Amino acid sequence: MTLRPPYLAGVRVVEERLPSTDQHPYNLPFLQTLDLTIDSAVTVFVGENGSGKSTLLEAIAALSRLPVSGGSRSDLGAAHAPDGVSALAAVLRPTFHSRPKDGYFLRAEFQAHFASLLDARAADPEFVRYGDPYASYGGRSLHVRSHGEAFLSVIQNRFRHGLFLLDEPEAALSPQRQLALLTLMHRLVEAGQSQFVVATHSPILMTFPAAQLVSFDDSALPRIRLEDTTHFEITKGMLESPGRYWKHLLDRSAD
Secondary structure, eight states, X not given: OOOOOSSEEEEEEOXXXXXXXXXXXXXXXXXXXXXXXXXXXXXXXXXXXXXXXXXXXHHHHHHTTOOTTSBOGGGTTOOOSSOOOOTGGGGEEEEESSOOSOEEEEEGGGHHHHHHHHHHHHTOHHHHTTOOTTGGGTSSOGGGSOHHHHHHHHHHHHOSSEEEEEEOGGGTOOHHHHHHHHHHHHHHHHTTSEEEEEEXXXXXXXXXXXXXXXXXXXXXXXXXXXXXXXXXXXHHHHHHOHHHHHHHHHHHHHO
């Protein structure tokens, strides 16, 4: 399988744009030396909570002309979620092999906001004159599905060719549905016109063949093998020997 990224080739910090402040997001450990080369059609950001995975993904969305709050370019300016601006994007510079004609930023935490945006459009006579807002999302309100079903419906119906950014999709997907997502990603990547950047804690999603795993637990953002991630090590150890892990957890809590 050819995994050369068709669109986004990398992102780096422009040092002269950095403000003289230690406030978030400018205090993220990786930012001062950020020069990330993307060499795979599937790139996976891994690391602990608070390490900056989602913040960088938001910035990439803004730099790719996708709404920081989630959605496609047609949703720019919709203001359907609290986060509408990426402060980090202003100090970064992306490199593209070519600009994608389409794309989508899927954010687990704001998916309900987006579902409500579609419902508002469906209730607006001025909007529906130009088409069915549900047409690209399975033909009906996302609110009439479970969170996981709505999430997968967006992916199955909206994703075709382009740059797709996924922020913790496992938050809405069962392990079986995560396998369905991997299958869809594989099919789109094999066609050669799709690229994914995924921020995740899911070892299942990290198994994508030949994916570039980037560790945010090190400020240099090094490549990392699946087997060397703490997510894999803890999940494997817990499932293989839950009693041993629980003994360790209870011993620690007693200290």
